Amino acid sequence: MRFVTARERKRTLDIEVTPMIDVVFLLIIFFMTTAQFARMTRAELALPLELGEQEAAPQEAGLVINITREGEIIVSDQSFDLAGLEQLVREEIQLHPDSPPQQLKLLIRADRNAESARLNEVVRLLQSLDVGSARLATEVPR
Amino acid sequence: MIDVTFLLLLYFMVTTVLAKPEDRLSPTLHTQRDSAVSSASDFQPQIVEVMRIGDAPGYRLGASIFRDKAALTAALRGLPKAPGVFINVHDDVDVAYAVAAVQAARDAGFEQVTYVPAK
Incomplete structure (x- = not known):
């Protein structure tokens, strides 16, 4: 029986790519969906150039x-x-x-x-x- | 494939960030129910007329006429805030002037700003 010595064992750092790809795809889907939704509800307009009320968290309108x-x-x-x-x-x-x-x-x-x-x-x-x-x-x- | 995926992610993130930032103004609308109630009010309404004065659009507050938002804001600062202010918008001015008048009232410290379409 042959044992692998510590020197023979390759010390490599494995990076798990699969979960990263999953997260990246989820992010892409999120940005695509929000971009599409924004395009549907908001037409391309030149809005009045004003500061508005500068609320910290403006409520979304239906x-x-x-x-x-x-x-x-x-x-x-x-x-x-x-x-x-x-x-x-x-x-x-x-x-x-x-x-x-x-x-x-x-x-x-x-x-x-x-x-x-x-x-x-x-x-x-x-x-x-x-x-x-x-x-x-x-x-x-x- | 990972390269393409990252490029796509980058594209959507950048286009989302580059979208023009929007805010909003929330004037109240003078409803028919309000009209019935306001006749009994003790306050004298303060009205800003947004209209064409001569060839150009402008703002009229009482007998005073203003051509720009800054001057209107300064004049509104001197008025009592409790009665609120009515922004009476005529049909023949651009939306930019109507919204600027609402913004001027807010900047001057009015909590109660009412948008009223001119008859």
Whole structure:
């Protein structure tokens, strides 16, 4: 019987690659999903250049309403007219039966070069549905 | 494969970081229910009109006219904060001016800022 001596035994440091690849793939999936989700909810707009309220942890809004420079209303990558938007907001209100519509939080992302006419129409619609506040998105100047 | 995987990870991380940072302003909206209640209010409303004055957009506060946000903020700082302020936005100005007026009110220290579409 032949024993392996200490000198013969190769002292190598094995790095486990498999768990690292698993983690890397999970990270890729995370970033891909969030990027895709952000693209769906947030249209490419030139937002007003303002600091905003600088809250440490701003609450996320459920419904994100995008208003393009041309006045088009886009929600979740789909174009809506005012009637369609009204239906969406009503559904959002029904999704939260415990809280009154005055407390419903929406995010309005309006292009800074768009005329306020469209934004005003959206606000009037929200007013008619008794929605008490809306968040106006801004782009923080670098 | 690991190289490609790491490149992909790097790409998605960088594009996420490069996304423009956003914040928000939260003005209240003057609902129909509020309109009924506010008629009984004792406070005189303080109103900033965001409108076209001559050829260019500007802000009107009482008899004073302001062309830029800094001047409006300075004027709003001198007003009492308790009654809040109404931002009355006309249809023919750009959204940038409407949002700037809301920001000016916040910067001046107003807690209660109400966005009102002009009739």
